[in-house]
Amino acid sequence: MEEGLGGKSESEVYDGYKGRGLMQITYKSNYEGYGKAINENFLGANKVRIAKEKKHAVGSAVWYWLHSKSGGLTPYALNNDLIATCSLINGGYNGFDDRENYLKRAISAFNIKECGYLNKKIIATLDSYLSFEESSIAQNKSGESFGWGLWNDPLGKKKGKIKNLNEAKKGYMRFLEMTKTTTFPFGTKKEGGQIVSRKRYGYTANAAKLFAEKRLKEL
Known part of the structure; x- marks a missing residue:
């Protein structure tokens, strides 16, 4: 119900709003968004309610699933796009491999392959998940392809995904393709009166580009 911070104080992370509830929502904007949706207050001292009160632990998770960035998670789930989700x-x-395992168990337990609402093409992918090439991650310009490279990189330190050299290459290559037409794939922020790249996975856009180029040569 509540995120452990490994010795850090909550004020040091997620602008003071750590993960709570079944979906572990983080950041003030999400606490505020859920509160506005149900006309309740979860800011300041009230933030603990999402972990302490069961209806809000569940309610915040449902709210995030339906209203999170990119229009909610349902479209991605219905497309079997585990990578994007x-x-x-x-x-x-x-935790990607654990999620894949639980997804397969859920598909079997609920007999999802017999669901009349799903496209037959999607049903045919349910023994695994939508490939990186077909995933919305590879189609958009958000820079998440770089993350796919990092988690699959055989020399990478990211945990939760079995390393796969070919998938790492795909992630890095797609990221570099995107940077040709997108200056700030990780978004921007103001710093010293200037617009600069936000960091993603500890990298600015330029640092990520240099790293991806380096790793592709090495791989």
């Missing part, structure tokens, strides 16, 4: 929840691929 994990990226939108985590901002990376921590």
Whole structure:
């Protein structure tokens, strides 16, 4: 119900709003968004309610699933796009292999392959998940392809995904393709009166580009 911070104080992370509830929502904007949706207050001292009160632990998770960035997670889930779904929840691929395992168990338990609402093409992918090339992550310009490279990189330190050299190459290559037409794939922020790249996975856009180029040569 509540994120452990490994000795850090909550004021040091997520602008003071750590993960709480079944979906572990973070950041003030999400606490505020859920509060506005149900006309309740979860800011300041009230933030603990999302972990302490069961209806809000569940309610915040449902709200995030339906209203999170990129229009909610349902379109990605219905497309069996596990890569995009994990990226939108985590901002990376921590626990990816565990999620894939639980997804397969859920598909079997609920007999999803017999669901009349799903496209037959999607049903045919349910023994695995939509490939990186078909995932919305590879189609958009958000820079999440770089993360796919990092988590699959055989020499990378990211955990939760079995390393795969070919998938790492795909992620890095797609990221570099995107940077040709997108200056700030990680978004921007103001710093010293200037617009600069936000960091993603500890890298600015330029640093990520240099790293991806370096790793592709090495791989």
